[in-house]
Amino acid sequence: MAHILNVPLEVVLQITSYLTTPEYGYLRRTCKQLEALLFGAFTKEFFSKRQFALVEFSIQALVDIAKSRLGPSLTHLIIHLEHPHNTVINSSSVEKAVQHNQYKAECVNHLEFISSGLDVDMLSDAIKHLPNLETIGMRDFHSLNRSRDGTLWHSHGCPTFVRKTQYRLAIPAPTIPYMGNYRGDRGSEYTSHVFLTILRAIGNAAVVGCNPKLTRIEVLLHTCQFPDQSFKIPDRFDDQISSVLSKLTTIFLDNLMEDEHQEPLFFVRDVGDKTEPARGVGYFLSRFLVKLSALEHLRLNFQSYKPRAVEHVLGWLADAKQDSTDPTANPVDSIASANVRLPLVTPLDMELTAPYAKASDSLPVYFPPAPYFPKLRALEIGMAVVQESQILAVFERYKSTLRRVGFHKTTLSCPVATKFNPWARLCNKMAKADLKLEMLGLSYVKQTSGGTPTRNGEVTFRGSRNKYVKIWRGSTFSRSIKDMIEDMESRWDDISDNADDDGLSTLLGSVAMFLLLLTTEAESMDDDEDDDDDDDDDDLDDDDDDDDNIVI
Template structure:
């Protein structure tokens, strides 16, 4: 009687442990050693590489998405689809015509034709309609870090990023061109609606410029409304549509905001809402005013959008924005002396919020990170471009020499009170003497976005190159 090879005689748990130490190419070779090993590794392989995947709006990449959707097993594992703003490199190659010829020789369309003919949306519709467990659709302009199998400097890249050859130029992630994300979100939402897919999460993480503009949200229609109404998590990064947005008149401001307001009105079931804006733009300040109070337009030719009601909202995150304390909580001061430069408006905000919350508040979490405060102009708090910003910190305790931190957070527990915590954190709010803040430094923003999207190492989206 034939005996099993020593490897196959091992328990499945040990085979899985061995496979966890292999790089991606080595794992592909290991899976091909024999059918029994492939059977034992397939479930863990599918969870790791096909739970979350990233694609480009390029024909080879989208065709791979359709191939996964048509697979009887892998289609049931894919729950998160990320669309990247990356494109296939079209320059920097010795042969400038090499990539177009590589596309046409395999029956693929160039990117521009793929979009202009509607083929890109058709491929997305076909894929989305065959993913029964699709939960999250994302949009991003960067590659995920922490690819644990292939070293600390490896990235999770879009499927098909190496298409066209193995040249060093193709391997260099910095050679990947980027396209604007502005038209990509409408394409995704229309494709989801046409496929009758109802994901619960739409997540947009953007580190480069440009971001989404209000025009990206002009998508409210019969085909997209069911998608928007089924969303539970919405994460967006928005910027003003013009470089000098603050110079526009009131009518232009309202017209630009209209698509975004209508979009949010359709997401009444959302439970987690994250809105990132851009510093030194008035768009965030105006939109927060509408979120809190509603803006009644006196201009009759601009439709008025009622203030937003989110009865299911559990988490609200606001980031990278300039506003004043009155936009979030109405503060009344006896005289201008209360607005001296040494007064922390964050402390006043915490006190006012504590007073505004009911005694039996159900608020369970509250966090503030990297707060800044604008200076004053002629003794009046304002938000002009280039206003002097001062960093705000939180002391460990109320002692003057206590260590300072740039974050403060509350999590409800037995015997805890959000009202008491807000009053206590107001006492620990501290602002140093004025020092200019470099608004071009994105180090803190990058750290925040890693926190936003820290799951890249948990369920990867890299192509199995040896399959």
């Protein structure tokens, strides 16, 4: 052992990179000197970024880690959406019956855990002991970027539980048009619960002055939907949560969903139309975003938004529909309407509960006054159908500070019979708008022309390693963007009637999603090995970036 202690640290780290996680643990425990020598590299690899599930045994492990000497190392905390959920009974043998009982017991415990408020208490306790926490996130997938062992990064404690019970943990199933929630679980309601739990936990920690470095929230979702009601903050928690939100500089919001079951959460009165009620799409999202006064980097992925709904949200961000003459369009009334109570009381009761019922006496205003975001430097818009005018209006509002822009799987809507490259025209207009951009990223962008028949197309880039991705960086955007435009190749599909039956197309897409989900759930329980090291299970690579979007 004395010989290896004399080897330069760089060489030792190179040697240990070839070891499996259990072997690495054995080596660390051979002597105190070697453990101390490797401690810094070990904590950076395994404890700078950690993933846990909102399950009691996993969060208890987080509490233990936070209160140990490893706590200061954790800068990025991820809460995964997997959780025990009722499953098919399979008790063909005593062993299977025992495994089923173990899983069922955890299902009961989990329901108690999330319904009693214990999840908030334990997560708050852990976060209070993470002095260097910078980022907290929520996701529904396991990272593929684990270099050691050639496997996935799992939530702490979950592989052991799955191997012991032989039952996989569930992930909230999305609501599929015409089919609903096929699995019968809480679906997006659970996603909303986890998000609010995270907000309450960081709010509780902020009250006692913890986590001064926390400036990022990242919601990265591949399949789970993120409905608008997720952004509804209860009155009693609003002050402490708002104090945290006002200090955030970065927020990623993925798989945004209009509303549950394709029904409007609220009917509202649009400032631009004082006669007809409108669907309140983005009602709570807008009231959430206005609290982010220090925001520097905003990502909005509108997977489950219709084009008209995206238009409303982008128009609000661009301040395109504000009417200063409207007496109801003031910050107090608009923001207060976020906590509107539906009129479920009798006229007699209304006299006693007037302060609570007052907000529902008339239609609430659609959006609060648009946020200014005086520090906004980076804006990403993904998985949406947008119009050129909407994008330019948003850029015009924030161009004094905006320096980085990204479009990911975004479709540009064009007039009927368009034949030119709409993305090239957008880039030219961005250059003429005198934007001071330092970076522009385009990945998997497309275009569509309205009318019947519709035409769709895509953009590729010559000379790129990935022909669908192009990232420009520089300091002279207006002069240099022509090089990016010259590399664009816009291809339109042949003219055909793509609108044979919109309802049938949606239904077929829903069936395809349903079959994909079934296939995913039927996969064998691979990569669920446990670590023999005393730190248990699996962790996250610090270099992990599985959020699908390009990084700007």
